[in-house]
Each structure stands twice: as structure tokens, then as C-alpha cells.
Amino acid sequence: MNKKWGLLVSSVALSAMLITACGGGKEQAASTDAAAPAATTGTQVNIEASNWKFNQETFEVKAGEEFTLNFKSTEGFHGIGIQGLDVDMQKDGSKTMKIDTAGEYTIFCNVICGPDHGKMVAKLVVK
Ligand SMILES: [Cu+2]
Structure with a gap:
């Protein structure tokens, strides 16, 4: 049981970190190089x-x-x-x-x- 909770807590923490990192990165990209095209693949x-x-x-x-x-x-x-x-x-x-x-x-x-x-x-x- 303890192990399960630990996993849950760490995955929530990880998601929060990812969301924060993602949001921050986006803002930074927009302010440093407005002319850069949107992320593209292919x-x-x-x-x-x-x-x-x-x-x-x-x-x-x-x-x-x-x-x-x-x-x-x-x-x-x-x-x-x-x-x-x-x-x-x-x-x-x-x-x-x-x-x-x-x-x-x-x-x-x-x-x-x-x-x-x-x-x-x-x-x-x-x-
Ligand atoms: Cu022409």
C-alpha cells in the first residue's frame, strides 16, 4: 500500500513539474524568437x-x-x-x-x- 501511494505522489509531482516546465518553455520561446515557426515534424x-x-x-x-x-x-x-x-x-x-x-x-x-x-x-x- 505504501509503495502504491509513493508512486502516485511522485507521478503527480512529476506531472506538475512537466506542466510547469512546458509552460515556461513556451513563454520563453515566444519572447526570444517570435519569428520561429510553430513546432513542426516531417x-x-x-x-x-x-x-x-x-x-x-x-x-x-x-x-x-x-x-x-x-x-x-x-x-x-x-x-x-x-x-x-x-x-x-x-x-x-x-x-x-x-x-x-x-x-x-x-x-x-x-x-x-x-x-x-x-x-x-x-x-x-x-x-
Ligand atoms: Cu507575382
């Missing part, structure tokens, strides 16, 4: 747009595997669409998706953003 595809290009010419993912597409404009106002896929983001954001068919998909800017808007293309390669 494959991340980070597409950044500036005037008038994307951060990479080619982005690669695996067919049938879930990934998170993170889009951000670092300069000017841009968006992304991907030909043949249900992607239409006109501001910063994330989308979790999965593409079953291997191939090459054209990523383009879908916001009329300036003189070189037409040059804003990149490739999503699904292998």
Missing part, C-alpha cells in the same frame, strides 16, 4: 518569395509522402500556385499535403507583383 518544404524570384529553382518531395509546404514572402507581396495541384496561397502560410503522382509541377506566383512577375516560376519535383 518533411518541410520552405518556399520563400522575393522580388522577383523564389529561394530555390527546384523543390523536391517524395511521392505518396506527406509534407508541409511553408510559404513566405520575404520581400514584396507574392503568392504561390502549383499547376495541377490544389495550392493557391496569396499570403504567408502553411499547407500539409501529399502528392501521389510523381512528376514535375510548376510553381508560380499568383499575385500580380510587378514587372518581373512572369519570371517567378520554380519547379516542384515529386519523386
